[in-house]
Amino acid sequence: MHACTQGRAAAVPEVDVPEGNGSGVVWDQQGNIVTNYHVLGSVLKGLGPNALKAAAGPPRVARVTVLGTDGVQQTYDGVLVGADKSRDLAVVRINAPPEQLRPVTLGQSAPLRVGQQVLAIGCPFGFDHTLTTGVVSGLNREVQSVVGSIIPGGIQTDAAINPGNSGGPLLDSAGHLVGINTAIFTNTGTSVGVGFAIPGDMVTRIVPQLISNGRVVRPSLGIQVSTRAS
Incomplete structure (x- = not known):
């Protein structure tokens, strides 16, 4: 997976x-x-x-x-x-x-609780199929991604996440996908025990649209601001 x-x-x-x-x-x-x-x-x-x-x-x-x-x-x-x-x-x-x-077997991120065990799989520093373990250490974080966008509802974990882990799965103890690892908070470029994942519920909403349409279609109101005084 x-x-x-x-x-x-x-x-x-x-x-x-x-x-x-x-x-x-x-x-x-x-x-x-x-x-x-x-x-x-x-x-x-x-x-x-x-x-x-x-x-x-x-x-x-x-x-x-x-x-x-x-x-x-x-x-x-x-x-x-x-x-x-x-x-x-x-x-x-x-x-x-x-x-x-x-x-991968899809799980749900909404029921996650702080202290719950999670596992991260990735290729840190090129070491393929590496497993690290930890717990959910925070929920509903606003995460600034590497490309500058703000991702709401992020999952914070102390499972070791390093360069090369990006895009890999964050799993619960049953092996179900609950997030996609995306960022670390660090001053050194390596894991200091504060990593972040995109919540799995968001992933399961977005990925089918990417597969079907190549992009995500988001609703908009189409409102225009008038400069005419009432």
Whole structure:
């Protein structure tokens, strides 16, 4: 259910240059992998807003390494499915055999309580499939993501989260997805026991829209301010 994600550089076509390293979550057996927007940030910025409408098809944006159900690691090109910068989420798709993919079991973040045990899986500093444990140490935090957006309802945890954990799953003790690890609070660049995750309930609302539409459609009122005096 976990994948290691490496961004592709957009500057030189067909040449793999490591841009960013992170983690991801196997969402379904169609090969959709959920990660953070900022893991792919530079390549997405280089592609522009109409990347998904290009005649050549969805652009390749990552190299994704998956531990298959047979215990063998395989690496695949990941193509862009959709992205939501405001919530620091992105979906890429790999062409992997469905029987080799084990989708994550979705949980709920709303019932979480401070002190509850959680587990983080990721690729900190490139060490793939690393498990760290801790507890929920705070709830409903406003988290400023790496791309500058403010994510409401963030889950704070003392499970060790380091560079390379971004986009990886935060699980409850039953192995259910309750969040996507996205940020750490640190003055040194490494974990000091204050990490943050995007709440799982938000993830389960946004990801299906990214898979279906490539983006999140948010309602608006369309109000215009009149300068005419009444």
